[in-house]
Amino acid sequence: xxxxxxxxxxxxxxxxxxxxxxxxxxxxxxxxxxxxxxxxxxxxxxxxxxxxxxxxxxxxxxxxxxxxxxxxxxxxxxxxxxxxxxxxxxxxxxxxxxxxxxxxxxxxxxxxxxxxxxxxxxxxxxxxxxxxxxxxxxxxxxxxxxxxxxxxxxxxxxxxxxxxxxxxxxxxxxxxxxxxxxxxxxxx
Numbered sequence: 001x002x003x004x005x006x007x008x009x010x011x012x013x014x015x016x017x018x019x020x021x022x023x024x025x026x027x028x029x030x031x032x033x034x035x036x037x038x039x040x041x042x043x044x045x046x047x048x049x050x051x052x053x054x055x056x057x058x059x060x061x062x063x064x065x066x067x068x069x070x071x072x073x074x075x076x077x078x079x080x081x082x083x084x085x086x087x088x089x090x091x092x093x094x095x096x097x098x099x100x101x102x103x104x105x106x107x108x109x110x111x112x113x114x115x116x117x118x119x120x121x122x123x124x125x126x127x128x129x130x131x132x133x134x135x136x137x138x139x140x141x142x143x144x145x146x147x148x149x150x151x152x153x154x155x156x157x158x159x160x161x162x163x164x165x166x167x168x169x170x171x172x173x174x175x176x177x178x179x180x181x182x183x184x185x186x187x188x
Contacts, residue, residue: 073127075167076105079114080185087182088154095151103173103185116152118145127165132175134159158182 082101085092095117102114105125112134113122123138138156145152162183164176175183 072167074107075170076125076127076132076165076173077107079104079188080173081188082155082183083186084184085154085158085182086180087158088150090150095148095154097147097151099148101151101155102188116140116148116155118148118152119143121156130164130166132162132165134162 080103082096082103083092085095088095099115099117101117104113106112107125110125111122112125113120115121119141121138121140123134124136126133126136138159140156159175161177162175163178166174166176168174171187173185173187174181175185
């Protein structure tokens with residue numbers, strides 16, 4: 001007989017009415033300040049999620065005040081002159097005493113060319129969706145550079161590290177390695 005009472009207890013299934021009554025009891029037992037904290041946490045979490053999802057396209061082009069930054073390949077078209085390079089401990093003018101390096105981009109012909117400050121170079125344009133690569137072999141003339149040799153070596157080695165680009169206001173080209181702008185050019 002003790003067994004049948006035990007089985008009867010296990011067969012009891014709560015009804016929707018019992019669940020609702022238990023929920024109302026729990027809700028009534030919570031203090032109003034605790035409920036406000038829960039609501040604030042929920043709203044804050046929802047806001048963070050919205051911001052995270054809305055910023056996913058930020059790399060395709062952003063506008064800050066009057067500055068426009070984009071990474072469309074068509075914006076690379078033209079002749080660019082180097083005005084900043086990271087890395088060497090020699091002043092920029094010391095690296096390029098006679099002539100600044102240039103980068104000429106022919107988007108339609110899918111070619112790049114330019115000067116290293118001493119020698120000329122040419123190669124294929126490999127770029128798309130903000131990515132760019134100079135890892136493919138470049139054809140480079142071999143004139144004697146004298147004091148511009150360190151600048152040429154620095155320029156060509158830095159190009160190999162570049163994997164992204166941005167164009168700001170149509171006049172400034174930043175060549176980027178990872179998240180760091182390594183080279184900056186001005187449109188001529």
